Amino acid sequence: MSTSSNSGTGISRKDFIQQFGFGMAGLYSGLLFASPFDAGNRITGLSQDPKRVVVIGAGLAGLSAAMELIRGGHQVTVLEARDRPGGRVSTARDPFPEGIYAEDGAVAFSESYTLANSYIEKYGLQKIPWTFPETPITYVLNGKTLQVAPGEKVEWPFDLTPEEQELGPMGMVNKYIIQTLPQEISDPSNWDKQPLLALDQKSMSEYLKGQGASDGAIELFKNTQWFAALPGETSALTMAVCDFGLFMRGPSFFTLVGGNDTLPRAMAEELGSQINYGHVVKSIDTSSEQVTVTCENGATHTADHVICTLPHKVVRTINFTPDLPAEKTEALEHLPALSLSRAYFGVDQPYWSAHQVSGLAYTDLMTGQVVPHVNMDNPDSDAVLECYVYGEKARDMDTMTGEEITEVLGKAMEEVHPGFAEHYNNNIYVKSWKNDPYALGGPSWAGPGDIEKYLKILQAPVGKVHFAGEYTTILRSTMEGAMRSGAKAAKTVHDAKG
Numbered sequence: 001m002s003t004s005s006n007s008g009t010g011i012s013r014k015d016f017i018q019q020f021g022f023g024m025a026g027l028y029s030g031l032l033f034a035s036p037f038d039a040g041n042r043i044t045g046l047s048q049d050p051k052r053v054v055v056i057g058a059g060l061a062g063l064s065a066a067m068e069l070i071r072g073g074h075q076v077t078v079l080e081a082r083d084r085p086g087g088r089v090s091t092a093r094d095p096f097p098e099g100i101y102a103e104d105g106a107v108a109f110s111e112s113y114t115l116a117n118s119y120i121e122k123y124g125l126q127k128i129p130w131t132f133p134e135t136p137i138t139y140v141l142n143g144k145t146l147q148v149a150p151g152e153k154v155e156w157p158f159d160l161t162p163e164e165q166e167l168g169p170m171g172m173v174n175k176y177i178i179q180t181l182p183q184e185i186s187d188p189s190n191w192d193k194q195p196l197l198a199l200d201q202k203s204m205s206e207y208l209k210g211q212g213a214s215d216g217a218i219e220l221f222k223n224t225q226w227f228a229a230l231p232g233e234t235s236a237l238t239m240a241v242c243d244f245g246l247f248m249r250g251p252s253f254f255t256l257v258g259g260n261d262t263l264p265r266a267m268a269e270e271l272g273s274q275i276n277y278g279h280v281v282k283s284i285d286t287s288s289e290q291v292t293v294t295c296e297n298g299a300t301h302t303a304d305h306v307i308c309t310l311p312h313k314v315v316r317t318i319n320f321t322p323d324l325p326a327e328k329t330e331a332l333e334h335l336p337a338l339s340l341s342r343a344y345f346g347v348d349q350p351y352w353s354a355h356q357v358s359g360l361a362y363t364d365l366m367t368g369q370v371v372p373h374v375n376m377d378n379p380d381s382d383a384v385l386e387c388y389v390y391g392e393k394a395r396d397m398d399t400m401t402g403e404e405i406t407e408v409l410g411k412a413m414e415e416v417h418p419g420f421a422e423h424y425n426n427n428i429y430v431k432s433w434k435n436d437p438y439a440l441g442g443p444s445w446a447g448p449g450d451i452e453k454y455l456k457i458l459q460a461p462v463g464k465v466h467f468a469g470e471y472t473t474i475l476r477s478t479m480e481g482a483m484r485s486g487a488k489a490a491k492t493v494h495d496a497k498g
């Protein structure tokens with residue numbers, strides 16, 4: 001299968017770069033690329049005290065934990081509810097015409113993802129570097145439609161100050177974020193200490209306003225930037241660390257040839273029969289020396305240690321004996337998950353190219369961001385228009401029926417790429433992470449104060465049950481964070497005495 005369109009992904013950190021036309025790396029003077037995974041967190045050498053370990057979940061956190069444990073000589077069993085590895089790294093192929101696939105989970109890797117890249121290298125996976133569309137991007141914002149060619153200056157339809165209009169979005173990000181974040185951000189060991197920790201007390205909106213950003217500038221970010229999906233509900237610290245401290249520090253961004261799920265699939269292949277698919281964990285009993293894990297299908301597994309990498313909303317559905325400590329339950333309940341949903345509409349051809357636009361669009365309509373997917377081997381054949389909807393709009397979309405989604409988003413799509421109704425071939429595929437029983441939401445999305453109040457509690461083991469997964473790391477909502485958390489939990493098990 002060949003690749004889909006060169007822009008064939010969704011709103012993401014990658015699109016931030018895409019929209020502004022260059023990597024942030026060039027903006028960071030002297031502080032570049034300082035976020036390697038601490039080698040001290042990886043297992044080296046075989047254990048003198050090998051343990052039986054059950055890893056729950058075969059997403060990137062679980063796979064990374066299992067791979068590390070095996071390197072340490074431990075006996076590992078992975079229990080995974082789905083019939084595939086990867087969890088929220090998920091490449092959809094079946095719903096689409098021949099020659100097209102699309103990510104319905106994580107979109108882009110950064111070169112700054114040191115642990116992820118070490119596995120990508122190990123398996124010889126090929127990267128597709130991000131490329132800027134040469135034809136205009138469409139913006140439908142505040143009732144106005146703009147077709148913006150690369151490098152073109154336009155009047156942004158928001159109430160911006162004259163200086164902000166002059167700076168444009170990139171200039172504003174530079175002025176309000178990059179130039180203002182504490183220098184300490186370049187060193188990951190500072191990420192959970194002052195002065196960075198002070199950022200956790202502010203929402204992203206408050207931070208931006210504190211730097212002089214107008215409401216119009218924040219509104220523009222909100223409708224075009226992943227990191228600003230919910231500016232009033234996002235801890236400024238997580239924006240600083242995940243998006244600017246880690247992702248944007250990479251010199252470039254990429255997807256994987258054949259789909260991002262080729263990484264978890266390669267890891268899973270190496271783990272082979274140690275992964276048990278279709279094993280939906282229901283309960284974890286820590287009341288005796290051994291931990292017992294029971295699945296919906298009746299299978300039980302006992303282990304010296306368990307690494308639980310379930311998404312945080314799913315952890316709340318597991319029956320723990322004895323109960324989880326109250327503070328952990330509260331933290332799990334309180335920590336929000338970002339709503340992220342997508343609808344993919346089949347069309348009989350990439351008809352938008354006749355209007356000399358790239359197909360990529362940023363909108364404040366229910367379509368959210370629109371991403372085209374084209375079979376590059378046969379560019380005039382059936383194509384797909386993806387709506388990547390996040391934040392408040394995704395919350396609404398998650399409550400809609402299929403018919404409502406088709407009607408509401410289809411109508412908005414007509415505004416974005418006129419002619420849609422004529423070309424839509426009645427094929428629609430919808431992915432809601434909130435309605436996915438094995439995710440119950442998109443990635444965790446810490447609000448103001450959440451990191452300081454809850455992160456350590458979320459990370460803390462309960463007896464011999466260790467918790468990993470993207471929500472247990474300050475690098476929330478990243479593949480790298482998930483992998484690092486798994487490796488770290490494995491090291492804790494490896495080092496545990498007795």
Ligand SMILES: Cc1cc2nc3c(=O)[nH]c(=O)nc-3n(C[C@H](O)[C@H](O)[C@H](O)COP(=O)(O)OP(=O)(O)OC[C@H]3O[C@@H](n4cnc5c(N)ncnc54)[C@H](O)[C@@H]3O)c2cc1C
Binds near residue numbers: 086107310
């Ligand atoms: C739409 C979207 C876009 C994203 N974009 C990016 C991006 O561009 N770049 C980036 O770096 N990150 C991105 N992310 C974040 C990234 O995907 C996650 O941080 C990462 O994949 C989480 O891995 P995990 O192992 O912690 O969780 P998961 O991948 O969710 O793994 C948990 C596993 O547990 C399994 N499971 C659930 N319930 C049970 C049960 N009861 N019993 C057994 N198994 C169970 C699940 O099936 C799953 O396999 C995105 C996420 C989403 C949803």
